[in-house]
Amino acid sequence: MHSQPFVNPRPQPTEAAGPIIVLGIGNVLWADEGLGVRCVELLQQRYAFAPHVQLVDGGTQGLYLISYVQSAERLLILDAIDYGLAPGTLRIIEDEEVPKFLGAKKMSLHQTGFQEVLQLAELTGHYPQRVVLVGCQPEELDDYGGSLRPAV
Template identity: 45%
Template sequence: MDTDQILVLGIGNLLNTDEGVGVHAVRMMQAQAEAAGGVEGVVLHDGGTLGLNLLPLVEETTHLLILDAVDAGRPPATVVELTKDEIPLYAGIKMSQHQLTFQEVLGLALIRGRLPEYLHLVGLQPVSLEIGTELSPAAADALPRLVERAWRVLSRWGVSVPW
């Protein structure tokens, strides 16, 4: 994997309860990786609501794992996985309040011929998008499952995960 660049990107707004689940997830992964002495070959990045500013990061990676709140019409607090072919690049599943900007990032990367070869999303059907800095109790309970699924994706990509 010497030439592969693996990016785990947690996106979301921490001011809207479950909208921030991607950021909470990547922070949990950062803590787990740090406790294990690091995870080689993986960048764990808090993308917050940076939108188009994330384009260079997206275009420079070969493997992109997105962690986010996903409105996929599933029961609240359900962990949702989407593969590259299932992730809407322009419209479709409403991913979050910042969806258009991040979908534009993916769409622009595609148009420019720089969409990562490997692209996967692990997200959570939000319970609440109200103003608040903490996850809803159900989303907080589901967060470890989301993070475990994210580590599984990385494991499939050949990463030695800290478990």
């Protein structure tokens, strides 16, 4: 019996890979709404990344994030998203579904602003080759000054 070698369907990025932007968005003043920003903070504290990977605390900056999106070959967005699931549940949305999803499932003003950022990047012809949204179902959003809930 002859076996074929395993081939990884997605090539691993190399030093020559294009820019990868890891973008955390959200408002840290409103409990679980700050998830994306807190994720970027932890990644910066705990890990070292290749020079072509940039971690960005996007907060609630909206259109000010356009240069990051336009410069990315790959864009990873981290955010609290209301999927209607159990608190702490992660869900991944990819590529063309990302702007559609942000438009249909808005739970805060920064998501409306970020949907516009993606649309503007597309209109200018500088849209990432890959866009992935990792969203976490929040437990609490209406706690001004509160921190992330344990489930999140």
